[in-house]
Amino acid sequence: MLNEDFSTTVAEHLHTCIACRDFQRQQMKLRQIVGSLGTVNAPADFDFRLRARLAADSEAPSFRFWSFTVKGLATAAVLVVFGVGAVVVWQRTHEPQPPVVAEAPPPVQEPGRSEEPVSREGNSTAHAPEPIPVAENTAPQRRRSERSRFANAPKRTVSTVDFSSERANVVSNTRFAINTATVFPIEASLQSVKVSLDDGRGNARTISFPTVSFGSQRVLTTPNQFAPKGAW
Amino acid sequence: MTAAKQIYKMFLRTIKQTLTLIVLALSGSMAVAQTPAAPPKKTMPQVRVAQRPSAPQVVTIVHRLNGLKMFRMLLRSQEQVQAVNGLDSAFGLLDDVHTNVIAGVAMDDGETIAAWLPEANLEFAPPKFPRAFDQSKWGEFKYFITDPPDVTVIGPDGKELLAKYIGFDATTGLSILRLNEKSSLPASAVQDEAIDLGENVLLFAPEPVTSTQSLDNNLYVRIGSIEGRIQNVLPAPNGEVARFRVSAPRLSQANIGGVALNEAGETVGIVDGLQGTEATVLPTASIRRAVQRVLKQRSSVPRAWLGVRGEAVAALELNQFLNHGWAADRAANLAGQHRGILLTSIVPGSPAAQAALRAGDVILKVNDNEIQNADDFTWWLDQAGAATSVSFTVARPDQVAQEALNVKLSGILNPAPGFGFRNRFPLPKGLSLLEQGAETITLRPAVALQLGTTSGLLVVYVEPATPAAEAGLQPGDVIQSIDGKPISTLNRTATLKPPLTMQVMRAKQKLTVKLSPPAKN
Numbered sequence: 001m002l003n004e005d006f007s008t009t010v011a012e013h014l015h016t017c018i019a020c021r022d023f024q025r026q027q028m029k030l031r032q033i034v035g036s037l038g039t040v041n042a043p044a045d046f047d048f049r050l051r052a053r054l055a056a057d058s059e060a061p062s063f064r065f066w067s068f069t070v071k072g073l074a075t076a077a078v079l080v081v082f083g084v085g086a087v088v089v090w091q092r093t094h095e096p097q098p099p100v101v102a103e104a105p106p107p108v109q110e111p112g113r114s115e116e117p118v119s120r121e122g123n124s125t126a127h128a129p130e131p132i133p134v135a136e137n138t139a140p141q142r143r144r145s146e147r148s149r150f151a152n153a154p155k156r157t158v159s160t161v162d163f164s165s166e167r168a169n170v171v172s173n174t175r176f177a178i179n180t181a182t183v184f185p186i187e188a189s190l191q192s193v194k195v196s197l198d199d200g201r202g203n204a205r206t207i208s209f210p211t212v213s214f215g216s217q218r219v220l221t222t223p224n225q226f227a228p229k230g231a232w
Numbered sequence: 233m234t235a236a237k238q239i240y241k242m243f244l245r246t247i248k249q250t251l252t253l254i255v256l257a258l259s260g261s262m263a264v265a266q267t268p269a270a271p272p273k274k275t276m277p278q279v280r281v282a283q284r285p286s287a288p289q290v291v292t293i294v295h296r297l298n299g300l301k302m303f304r305m306l307l308r309s310q311e312q313v314q315a316v317n318g319l320d321s322a323f324g325l326l327d328d329v330h331t332n333v334i335a336g337v338a339m340d341d342g343e344t345i346a347a348w349l350p351e352a353n354l355e356f357a358p359p360k361f362p363r364a365f366d367q368s369k370w371g372e373f374k375y376f377i378t379d380p381p382d383v384t385v386i387g388p389d390g391k392e393l394l395a396k397y398i399g400f401d402a403t404t405g406l407s408i409l410r411l412n413e414k415s416s417l418p419a420s421a422v423q424d425e426a427i428d429l430g431e432n433v434l435l436f437a438p439e440p441v442t443s444t445q446s447l448d449n450n451l452y453v454r455i456g457s458i459e460g461r462i463q464n465v466l467p468a469p470n471g472e473v474a475r476f477r478v479s480a481p482r483l484s485q486a487n488i489g490g491v492a493l494n495e496a497g498e499t500v501g502i503v504d505g506l507q508g509t510e511a512t513v514l515p516t517a518s519i520r521r522a523v524q525r526v527l528k529q530r531s532s533v534p535r536a537w538l539g540v541r542g543e544a545v546a547a548l549e550l551n552q553f554l555n556h557g558w559a560a561d562r563a564a565n566l567a568g569q570h571r572g573i574l575l576t577s578i579v580p581g582s583p584a585a586q587a588a589l590r591a592g593d594v595i596l597k598v599n600d601n602e603i604q605n606a607d608d609f610t611w612w613l614d615q616a617g618a619a620t621s622v623s624f625t626v627a628r629p630d631q632v633a634q635e636a637l638n639v640k641l642s643g644i645l646n647p648a649p650g651f652g653f654r655n656r657f658p659l660p661k662g663l664s665l666l667e668q669g670a671e672t673i674t675l676r677p678a679v680a681l682q683l684g685t686t687s688g689l690l691v692v693y694v695e696p697a698t699p700a701a702e703a704g705l706q707p708g709d710v711i712q713s714i715d716g717k718p719i720s721t722l723n724r725t726a727t728l729k730p731p732l733t734m735q736v737m738r739a740k741q742k743l744t745v746k747l748s749p750p751a752k753n
Binding site: 191195196 | 238246249250254292294302306312313314315316317318319320322323328329330331332333334335348350386388389390391437438439440441449450451452453454455484485486487488489490536537538539540541542543576606609610613674676
């Protein structure tokens with residue numbers, strides 16, 4: 001298949017290159033193997049079957065109506081099923097639920113300030129995942145709002161749930177306030193400042209005061225800011 | 233036949249696909265339906281927040297004190313400070329060395345803010361100044377702020393609001409600020425109605441989010457709250473509510489200055505003290521009056537000052553009357569009435585002294601209002617206000633008939649009057665120009681070098697309209713010598729009285745300041 005000059009060049013190369021000679025030998029052996037196989041004839045009705053298949057495809061219009069009708073029905077059925085599913089989901093999501101406690105805020109570590117959310121009675125709820133139980137003396141206003149919320153809920157005739165044996169949950173305003181409070185930065189250092197003082201009589205001492213205070217966490221002991229009792 | 237077979241196969245295939253779709257749709261719908269309703273933790277609070285907003289009227293006040301004001305705090309504390317030997321390297325005279333974070337409440341006009349700043353007294357004269365005794369100047373002088381407090385207002389959304397410090401109301405201890413923009417905060421409801429015992433309240437106050445410094449060197453803060461219940465209402469003699477007490481768990485000093493809201497979200501007061509496990513709350517009616525007083529004068533408003541010390545008659549033993557010159561029968565009669573204030577001492581030069589009130593006198597009425605106890609007396613004096621004349625009905629040990637005395641009340645900005653005779657606020661025993669209107673502290677050489685100045689007397693406060701102010705002394709000045717003598721060589725107990733010639737170092741420049749005696753009226 002190569003011209004004479006090229007075959008000569010190739011032959012010379014094969015004579016000197018072992019790798020190419022091995023490759024050429026493998027290729028030649030493969031040709032010989034393929035060439036030794038016998039001829040395979042097509043079936044006698046091959047031509048008929050091929051033409052019949054082509055003819056069947058060309059007659060598709062007569063089947064499109066059926067296909068369209070069935071697919072349309074299937075689509076409608078799917079839509080109906082989805083509609084029913086949507087109604088079920090809507091009912092589930094709008095079902096009146098007992099209120100739940102908002103997520104507990106991150107702990108705040110400050111001397112003297114509560115690190116834990118506090119219930120309405122002022123009892124500490126140390127481990128917050130559980131809802132805070134309602135107190136016997138819950139504020140009437142809060143209870144009114146709870147009742148009105150349930151009264152406005154859609155009525156369900158299918159089933160009712162009896163919560164009378166369970167303790168209702170309340171949502172702590174405290175937690176709402178903390179949860180919704182905006183956290184903002186203040187440019188201040190938490191390190192303390194040390195000052196070495198002298199009382200004028202040779203008594204020196206060093207005091208340390210915080211650089212940040214909250215509320216009336218006074219840095220130093222000072223006389224009462226308000227008029228002392230009995231002085232006007 | 234073959235075509236029909238093909239049609240049949242296609243029909244079966246289509247039906248099969250349709251059924252598969254239906255099964256998938258059904259299983260999907262069931263899966264959605266069986267999934268628990270939307271997590272309440274996310275949905276419920278959002279709904280509630282819209283119905284019950286937290287506290288839009290509560291703002292955060294950041295009050296910064298520089299080194300000079302911290303020296304004032306040291307001098308006015310009970311630390312007996314005369315000199316500074318050493319300082320942290322971070323300490324600078326004009327640098328912020330302390331920050332107080334406290335709540336403030338926006339009044340219903342949406343632009344006025346009231347806050348109980350605990351360090352507000354550092355912005356004004358020390359209680360030792362004799363200025364409060366100077367009745368002749370009272371009424372002509374307004375407490376204008378020469379060195380405005382460094383306060384920043386942060387709104388509930390965390391944004392800084394431009395505001396101006398208007399003044400301090402000494403009667404209530406409230407600081408009044410005004411926002412530069414009226415619409416910065418929404419107008420909020422302020423409840424002026426009666427306070428109900430047992431009513432639940434929320435105490436809002438800023439709190440740190442973490443106890444450690446953040447990576448960006450900021451301290452993160454938010455408005456937190458605790459729940460409490462009104463346990464006690466303290467009535468004023470005129471029927472108003474003077475204070476009410478709220479019990480809440482884990483109350484601390486950090487809650488002072490917090491804003492009390494009722495369950496409807498209305499402001500009901502500001503926490504101005506702690507008594508055991510209860511917080512005392514200043515009601516909104518008192519807050520309103522404080523705001524009106526300060527806004528009317530557009531400056532700080534002192535409280536009425538009489539210059540007396542005394543005790544309620546109802547709390548006294550009979551011999552205490554006898555010790556003040558009362559006859560036994562009259563003393564017994566007076567003690568049985570359980571009314572009035574027995575004066576035990578009078579401050580020299582005070583309005584009481586000028587009105588000839590004496591120790592042993594019993595004040596029975598103020599402007600015809602009977603005095604049952606000490607709180608009544610305080611209330612009626614506060615209602616009268618500074619620089620006003622009041623009428624006292626007085627019983628005296630040496631005369632049978634009751635006497636009516638008119639007294640013109642003085643005023644004092646710092647709520648703690650200077651009772652020198654009781655040694656409550658003793659004047660400093662070292663070198664001091666306090667009598668001349670300047671508050672000073674001695675800087676040792678090492679500290680002076682650190683602060684970039686020289687050793688001597690550092691001026692930390694100058695009261696307006698005093699000899700020191702008229703001489704031109706300013707906070708931050710360092711007095712190096714007086715009458716040619718270096719401060720270090722002066723006797724530490726020397727009395728400094730004008731006229732004085734002082735060498736002063738101000739901004740690395742030497743000045744001569746001459747302090748003259750006060751002009752006599």
